[in-house]
Amino acid sequence: MFKVDAVEGDVDRFVMARRLLGRNLYRAACYLTDGLLIDTGIPLLCGKIEKALSGKPLSAIVNTHAHEDHMGANAVLQKGRRVPIFAHEKALPVLSDPGKLSLLPYQKLFFGEPAPSTGKPIGASIRTERHTFKVIRTPGHSSDHVALFEESRGWLFSGDAFIGGNDRVFREGYDILEMTKTLRKLSSLGAGVMFTGMGNVVRNPARQIDRKVSYFEETSHRIGKLHREGMAPPEIARRLFPGDFTVRLVTLGDFTAVKLVQSFLRASGEL
Numbered sequence: 523m524f525k526v527d528a529v530e531g532d533v534d535r536f537v538m539a540r541r542l543l544g545r546n547l548y549r550a551a552c553y554l555t556d557g558l559l560i561d562t563g564i565p566l567l568c569g570k571i572e573k574a575l576s577g578k579p580l581s582a583i584v585n586t587h588a589h590e591d592h593m594g595a596n597a598v599l600q601k602g603r604r605v606p607i608f609a610h611e612k613a614l615p616v617l618s619d620p621g622k623l624s625l626l627p628y629q630k631l632f633f634g635e636p637a638p639s640t641g642k643p644i645g646a647s648i649r650t651e652r653h654t655f656k657v658i659r660t661p662g663h664s665s666d667h668v669a670l671f672e673e674s675r676g677w678l679f680s681g682d683a684f685i686g687g688n689d690r691v692f693r694e695g696y697d698i699l700e701m702t703k704t705l706r707k708l709s710s711l712g713a714g715v716m717f718t719g720m721g722n723v724v725r726n727p728a729r730q731i732d733r734k735v736s737y738f739e740e741t742s743h744r745i746g747k748l749h750r751e752g753m754a755p756p757e758i759a760r761r762l763f764p765g766d767f768t769v770r771l772v773t774l775g776d777f778t779a780v781k782l783v784q785s786f787l788r789a790s791g792e793l
Contacts, residue, residue, distance in 0.1 A: 523549075524570045529723050530715055531675065532556060532652075536574060537721035538567045540632050548632050550591040551721030553679060556650040557581035559605075560670060560679045561719065565594035565634030572598050582606050584648060584655075585641065586681025587667040588613035590623055590633045592719065597637035608644040610659075612666035617641040628773050644668060655679075660708070662701030669708065676714030678727065683708060684718055686730065688737050690763040692782035693773075698738060699789045705735050745786045755783040755793070 523546045529535045534554040539546035552561040552571070557579040563571050572595060580603050585593050588609060596607055596617060609617060616622045620636040623629075648655040648670065655670040660683040670679040683704050692698075708716075709731040716727035724730055741762075748758045759766070763779035770778050787793035 524567055524574075526574050529717070530677070533677070533717065534578075535717070535721060535723070536563060536571060538563050538570070540564070540566060542631075548591065549720045550594075550633075551717075551719060552592075552595075553717050554578060554580070555677075556652045558648065558650050558653075558655070559583045559599070560717075561586055561592040561681065562595035562599060564591045564632075565636045568595035568598045571595040572602060575599070575603075580605055581650065582608065582648070584644065584668075584670060585609040585613060585617065586669065586679070586683075586719065587664045588616035588623075589664065589682070590620070590625060590629055590636050592681065593617060593620070593636050593639070594634065596639035596641075600639050607639055607641045608648065609641045610666040610668050611643045614641045614643065616666075626774055626776055628776070658707065658711075660704040662697050662699075662704045664695065665697075665700075667704075671711055671713065673711075676712070678708065678711060678713035678716045680708060680716050680718050682719040684716065684724075684727070684731060684734065685720065686718070686722060686724075686734075689782060691766050691769055691777040691779050692785050693777050694781060696781070696785055697789075698742075698785045702735055702738050705731050705738075709735070742786050742790060745783055746790055746792060749787055749792055755780050755787065758783045 523539045525537045537551045539549045550564050552563045617639050644657050653672050655672050658669045660667045660669045663682045669683050709728045716724040759779035766779040
């Protein structure tokens with residue numbers, strides 16, 4: 523699946539996903555505005571991304587973080603369009619050597635393996651001809667994550683700092699304390715529109731962001747209570763988040779409910 527549309531003013535959205543057995547799996551999105559491309563999608567569809575950008579002005583790329591579904595067309599666009607790529611300094615070694623991601627089979631199947639690209643450290647802001655984007659540190663989903671905020675337009679490009687719904691599984695490296703701090707920071711911006719890394723465009727996003735924070739707080743309380751009553755993380759996971767067998771199987775244990783429970787317990791100092 524690959525779709526391009528104009529979603530807000532001069533913002534174009536590129537939404538993509540691999541299809542398997544008639545289903546779209548793990549959507550990813552990138553956005554183009556005033557010559558700035560925010561993320562570059564999944565490697566397996568880099569040819570479609572390049573084609574969709576043909577004829578459109580492209581002056582720079584920002585990677586919100588160095589995960590395979592956000593840097594997929596870096597190399598082909600850098601080679602073909604000779605544009606600079608900006609990312610957090612922690613992301614730069616991964617951009618130049620994507621093998622550091624140590625991708626699992628499901629990631630290679632759903633997204634593919636990125637080719638190496640050359641990035642530059644992102645500064646405090648990114649300027650285009652018509653816009654100025656404040657660069658906001660947003661760790662939690664990954665330690666190298668940044669978001670972009672165009673204050674005069676109220677535009678927030680959040681990458682994967684906000685993922686909708688109530689999480690029932692985590693992967694290693696997710697930091698619930700940092701996630702919560704990041705969400706509170708994003709809520710305080712007063713953004714009018716949030717463009718997420720999965721392609722959802724959220725109007726007046728503070729309410730949804732605050733709801734996510736409340737879910738994390740309630741989840742922390744429930745997990746902590748059961749743990750203090752003597753339940754181990756696997757037991758808590760089965761009690762509160764049953765039904766993660768399929769995602770555990772497909773991701774070879776990369777995403778599990780137990781990892782979610784452990785992350786909350788570490789954050790509270792109980793593990």
